[in-house]
Amino acid sequence: MGLFSFIKEAGEKLFGGKDAAAATAPQDLNAAAGAAIEKYIGTQNLGVSDVKVAFDAGKVTVTGVAPTQAAKEKVTLCCGNVSSVSDVTNDMTVTNPEPEAKYYDVVSGDTLSGISKKMYGDANKYMTIFEANKPMLSDPNKIYPGQKLRIPAL
Incomplete structure (x- = not known):
């Protein structure tokens, strides 16, 4: 699947703040960030197992077993759409x-129907994109x- 790049400043804020201030070493921060992302993946009920997340200076590597390609891709998004993550290797x-x-990077002014029009030629297929990115x-x-x-492909 390769390396995926994300915007480091965008996304869910799962770690940092008081946890970052309490950490005594960078490896403690990295371990806490990896654990927070693992926990987040677990809350998404994607049916994946044996998930392990390594975080190092904004780069995430995730391993485990996914039941489908869609679940694997959703794990990539769970990892990457997190604040402070710049790259994900799944x-x-x-x-x-x-x-x-395929993947699409949202820009200011985008809507799911607009993205659907760009990607599928039909704005009414926006629910396909929505369903593909749930939960x-x-x-x-x-x-x-x-x-x-x-x-996803139609």
């Missing part, structure tokens, strides 16, 4: 391989600049 294995989806997206009207979205 080394997970897939139980049932299938073709990879990370909870509302089709709540996307933000810098976010990376899965765009």
Whole structure:
């Protein structure tokens, strides 16, 4: 699957703050960040197992087993759409391989219907994109600049 780049300043704020101030060494911060991302992946109920996340200076490497290519891709997004993450290497294995989806970087002014029009030629296919990014997206009207979205093949 390769290396994916993300906008480091955009995304969920899962770690830092008082935890960062309490850490005594960079490896403590990295371990806490990796654990926070692992916990976040677990809350998404993607059916993945044996997930391990290593965080080092904004770079994430994730391993484990995903039941589908879609679940593996959603794990990549869970890791990358987190504040302070710049790159994700997803080394997970897939139980049932299938073709990879495309990705789209949200820019200011984008809507899911606009993205759907660009990617599929039909603005009404926006729910396909929304469904492909659940549970990370909870509302089709709540996307933000810098976010990376899965765009599945039709």
